[in-house]
Amino acid sequence: MTIPDPLFHENIRLQPEPTPTPLPRLLLNSFLAAGLFTLVCGLGYPLLTTAVTGVLLPHQAQGSLVTQGGKVVGSAVLGQQFTAPKYLHGRPSMTSKTDGSGPQPYNAENSGASNWGATNAKLRDSVQERIAAFRQENGLSTGTPVPVDAVTASASGLDPDVSLATALLQVNRIAQARNLPVAEVEKVIREHLTGRQFGVLGEQRVNVLAVNLALDGQK
Amino acid sequence: MAPALLQIVLILAVMTALVIPVGNWLYSVASGQKDTALERLTYRVIGVNPQEKMDWKRYGLAILLSNLAMLLLSYLLIRLQGVLPWNPAGLAAQAPDLAWNTVVSFMTNTNWQAYSGEQSLSYFSQMAVITTFMFTSAATGFAGALAFMRGLAGRDGSNLGNFWVDVTRIIYRVLLPICFVLALVFVGQGMPQTLNAYATATTLEGAAQNIALGPVASLESIKHVGTNGGGFFSMNAAHPFENPTPLTNALHILSMLLIPSALTYAFGRMLGNLKQGWVIFGGMLVMFLGSLALLYGFEQAGNPILSKLGAEQAITAAQAGGNMEGKEVRFGIAQTALFATTTTAATTGSVDSMHDSYTGMGGFVPMLQMMLNNVFGGKGVGFINFVQYLILGVFIAGLMVGRTPEFLGKKIEAREVKLVMLAVLAHPLSILGFTALACTLPGALASLNNPGPHGFSEILYAYTSGTANNGSAFAGLSANTLFYNITIGLAMLFGRYLTLLPMLAVAGMLAAKRRVPTGSGTLPTDTLLFGGLTVFVILIVGALTFLPALTLGPVADHLQMAQGVVLKP
Incomplete structure (x- = not known):
């Protein structure tokens, strides 16, 4: 030193x-x-x-796999594609086929999003088409505002939830397809409404798969 | 609005409440004399003498060589993926340029991913390469910060500590225990943790759905505690398996902030001046809150182009609203904005939403935070960057009043200021230089996913993220090309070592200097006034350097959106 x-x-x-x-x-x-x-x-x-x-x-x-009659029907935390009128529909999904050869919504081995910017014409055109399709399949008039989550693609392409607003607008269609009273379908949806976690965290939401399993179980 | 604000306040209050206990814990890890039996065994296995005292050159060399060894080993493991175990999906090894990009990315704690996890890495690679790097790169950065603090505190001459002891203790005493407990909570919330092959489901409508699984929870916990950010799956923390509930999202956010925020308090203790630590914490928090307010405001306001088409984006009793393209319903705008602010502040780079689909000014905020690169910051680096601006602040204030600048009782002279300026300038040079280069190459422009100013933002974001060792992306950019893999790889290396090494040298030089007694000419650095001055220096240097580029990208983008301009690709 x-x-x-x-x-x-x-x-x-x-x-x-x-x-x-x-x-x-x-x-x-x-x-x-x-x-x-x-x-x-x-x-x-x-x-x-x-x-x-x-x-x-x-x-x-x-992976929180859900089974029905011994068969795996999905995961409780992942969304899946629903198009039949009798089912509650989830959000648009932008995932592609595993080999990348084309779109395949809710592909759970290849998560993906649009990554379109706010001014991209592709975004506007897609949202425009989805709004028209949503109004048509649910029998809504042209001026009816459509909840934003129903017509925008999720980040993962596997979003399991929709907002309560999006779910409620589909009640009439589901009731008609299932020959059930509207109130009955709405009751199932409200029963599956998840509130904010601990009353504070996140947003309230409806798990699409859980509702559809419950609807199928009603018959 | 009210519930949104309530959860933000709650999460930040928990973070602040943890600063003191975690800061004390970190201080004891950094300064404790006793080694545990497991640590002694580790020193024996790797053959080091834990008593060896390292000056800044020695310490820096140990950082470089240990990183080099990790780099070579991991490159080997990742290229041999095809013959190694736990590869149920039979995934082939990454090509050499992609593998280079991957290992550099994880070694530098950037976690930029030019690949898609579920389609590119086996379970073995996810564990032995990615998870390992998340521990070692976080521990390296954190160790660098401890050495830096010891130099500034200057208690033991030129001795900055022992790199091996720091790394081992950080991994054994801090990272592993927290991560293990968090992983259990995560699995309880719905995160998978398995070596079984991908599951196959038959959906209610009769379609086949293959479900990618894996040892996710053990990676997710270190991903955020170590502010790494690389996702197990392509869509990162937006994927429900990586982030199943609002609670996991909140825990992700708190994990990212846990160590960077507590480091300020540990520094205060090391100096014997708690006020100095709080001034740094306060400066960081002010910039954090400003960023968060901007991001939340712009994303909740939504996209006027979509409103015109008939999309309802307002908050109502039945929906959370906002610009929901590329976002998840369970998080809404409030948790998304808090996550995005945190991940770009804490140089994590994980995402729970697609930043590429933000409004122009919504995307401005993450970029600005990475450009400033010192709002909390990741393991160590953010803290070191903040001190770099403290020294610059002292220097500028010294010039204004015509006195020799002093910092923590040491004179700041030409040599130190030159090194600080090297670190300050290397950052924008790498970001803006590579962005300019990419903009002139037609091949590089072919990777864009969006037209107009937003396309420029995609390139700017990529090099900002790489240089800031963040790792998040405007993910529309097809970055897995030879050009981007190599240049972003270089940006990550510049960003990491051209900050860490010069600042370690500054600490070493200051440590060797004689302490000058505090006099009437000394500018105290532990006051609100000086904290404010530093924030201004950061904003002015950051703004002057980056504002032109930000104006061409996100600002122009936002103005177009407000005008309802739509661009065809």
Whole structure:
């Protein structure tokens, strides 16, 4: 250690450690660390988490799969495509086929979005078509405002929910297709309305698959 | 409006309440003398002496070499994916340029993804490469920040600590325990955690739906605690499997802010001046709130072009409204805006909505935050950048009053200011230089997904995100081309090391200087006045450098949208 010299004000350097590790050794340390942390963080930690959740929360850990009569019909947290009049319809989805060869809505192994900017003509044209189609299939007059979530594509292409407004506008169509009283269908939808989590977080919403499973179960 | 604001206030209040306990915890990790048995074993296995004291050159060298080793090992693992286990979907290895982009991206804590996770990486690669990098890159950045703080505090001469000890402790004492507990909560909320093959469902309408699964929760927790941001799936935290409920979204947000915000308090303790830590925290929070207010306001107001067509975007009792293209119903605008502000502030880069589909000014905010790159910031880097502006603030104030600038009792001289300016200038040079280059190449322009100013924004966003080591994207840009893979890879390297290394050198030089006693000429840096001055320096330097580019992109975009202009691709 150098003794501070009162006449030399700047750059008083303390000697670094007496024997710094030689460079080849430091390189070896680096590779050993890379290997060790790959084992601990990249294999040990995720495999331990998999083992523990596999025992404690097996349903969720496997993707919250919903079965009906022993057959898997979907995942409770993912959306799926509905087009039949008797079903509640979800949001537009922009996912493509797995090989990328064309559109395939709600493809759960290839999540995707439009990524269209607000001024892109493709966005305007798509929304215009969807508004017209939504009004037509639900028997709404030309001037009826359509909830924005019903005519815009979600971020994941797998959004499981719609807003209450979007769900309620479809009640008449569903009731007609199922020969059920309108009030009955509306009751099912309201029963499946999820509020804000803990009363604060997120937005209230209707899970489309849950409603449709309940509607099918009514008959 | 009221419920939206309530949850934002609630989440930020929880973050603020955690600053002191987590800050104390980080301080004890950074300064504790005792090693645990597991840590001693680790030092023995990798063959290092935990007592070795490192000056800034030594510390910097250890960072570089350890990163290099990780880079080579991971490149190898990712290219060998085809022959390695846990690949139920039989995915082939990434091509060399894409693999380079991927490993650089995760090594630098950027997590830019030119690939789609469920279509490109096996479960083994997601764990052994991606999850590992999320731990080591976060720990590296955080260790760099600890070394930097030790230099500024200057308690032990030129000794900045021991890199191996810092990294090991951060991983074992901070990251692994938090991540494990969070992963359990995440699975409880509906995130998968499995090595089973993709599931096949038959939908109610009789169609087949293949469902991609995987060890998602263990990656998601470190993704946000380590402010990494790379998604398991292509659509990142918007994918319901990565972010099933508003609670997971809130936990993602809190995880991202947890360590960067607490680092300010740990710094205050290290200096023995808590006020200095709070001034930094306050400066960051003010910029954060300003950004959040802008983003929330513009996205909730919606897109007038869609209103004209008959889309209802107002808040009503039955819908949350707003510009919902590329957003998820469960989050609405409030949680989306808070997430987007956080992810670009904390240099995470995960997204729970598609930033490309924001309104012009909505997209302005994430870009601006990444350009400033110091609003909380990711592990370490954001903090280091903020201090860089504190030093610049001291220097500018010193010029104004004609005194030798001092920072934390050390004189700031030509050498330090030159290094600070290198770090300050490298950032815009990389962003604007690469953007200009891409704009002149027809091949690069072919990757655009949107016409007009928004297309320019896609390129600007890509290099901003890469340089700021953020990783989020205007994802319409087809970035998996040779040109973008290489140039964005370079931008990520410049952004990481041309900030970290010069600032580490500054800390090392300051540490070696003699402390000058506080006199009547000293400008105190732990006051509200100086905090305000620093925020202005940040905004002026940021605005002067980037405003022209921002005007050509998001501002022009927004003005066109307000006029109802629609552009054909």
